Amino acid sequence: MxxxxxxxxxxxxxxxxxxxxxxxxxxxxxxxxxxxxxxxxxxxxxxxxxxxxxxxxxxxxxxxxxxxxxQGTLKFTGHDMDVGLQGDGYLVVSTVDGLRHFRGGQLKINSKGELATQLDDPVLGENGPIKVPAGTMNIDRKGIVNVEGRQVGKLRIESLPPTTVAVKVGDRYWQVPNQVTEATNVEVFQASLEQANxxxxxxxxxxxxxxxxxxxxxxxxxxxxxxxxxxxxxxxxx
Known part of the structure; x- marks a missing residue:
């Protein structure tokens, strides 16, 4: 041979x-x-x-x-339930398999009245799931969620240490490592979606x-x- x-x-x-x-x-x-x-x-x-x-x-x-x-390009959609991030950070989502990182997307209000992904996983705020009452919702660049002018929560946004390699879980979620830091250079854009890079x-x-x-x-x-x-x-x- x-x-x-x-x-x-x-x-x-x-x-x-x-x-x-x-x-x-x-x-x-x-x-x-x-x-x-x-x-x-x-x-x-x-x-x-x-x-x-x-x-x-x-x-x-x-x-x-x-x-x-x-970073992927942010595209304005005009839909209030769409959320995109600009910068090195991730939203935090609670799933049946544990916490997951999420770069944003089309959100919704689940059956419990919580802000959630299309997979029905709650998007976490600084104090847990964010309860969203009826009314017009607004999310500012810092991730503060207001409904009819009243603050109902602030999105939990995390960054990875420089030496940490991000690990995918499917095509939308990311594994949350043991060490994370609060994101300081991330902006939240409501009514926008981050396109694939x-x-x-x-x-x-x-x-x-x-x-x-x-x-x-x-x-x-x-x-x-x-x-x-x-x-x-x-x-x-x-």
Whole structure:
């Protein structure tokens, strides 16, 4: 068996994984607050019998996937129940699985009269769920919630320490780490939604590049396979 085929196969698998990530990003360009995923490449030393061969035993791989948490564009919707954030911060949501971070989106009033996400999870204020009585609701840039001019709560907004890597839970929520800080450089925009931070043109260009690289690796695999077959036939003739 030609050992040189293994790194090429690993490279093809890596390109296939990259293609999946790009497709996932493009599929969420209309998901409010979505943050695209970026792949981090690495290599892994194969466990092979005999002495390692330079270049043959180092397999490429997608070492990890990291979300790009850069700001998405805020789009004015005119709907009072829409909320978007500008800056490095997250709203805090109470779910059946525990607390989750949330970049904002289309909110509603749940059956308990609480401000909640479309998944019916309460959006927390500084003192717990925010009860919203009947009337016109207004949320200012600092996250203070008023109904008919009376303050009913203030949105709990948190930031992550600089060394903390944000971890996704689905496409809308984020895991709340053990250490968080109160956000000080975040503005709340009512009647606005944060768009996905995906650049469709760049993602399509990257998808074309990855597809071409994958095709080249397929051709290399086929050439190596044909070479091995010719060698076997030649050995049988002798």
């Amino acid at each position: 030609n050992r040189g085929i293994y790194p090429v196969v690993a490279g093809a698998i890596t390109q296939e994984r990259q293609l999946e990530l790009l497709a996932h990003n493009l599929g969420n360009i209309h998901t409010t607050g979505f943050k695209k995923d970026d792949s981090v490449f690495g290599t892994i030393l194969a466990r092979s019998v005999g002495q390692p061969v330079a270049g043959f035993d180092l397999f490429p791989q997608v070492a990890t996937v990291r979300p790009d948490t850069s 995906v650049n469709p043109s760049m993602e399509l260009v990257n998808m074309i590049k990855v597809t071409r690289a994958y095709e080249q690796m397929q051709k290399a695999i086929q050439s190596m396979d044909e070479m091995t077959e010719r060698m076997i036939r030649s050995a049988n003739v002798q």
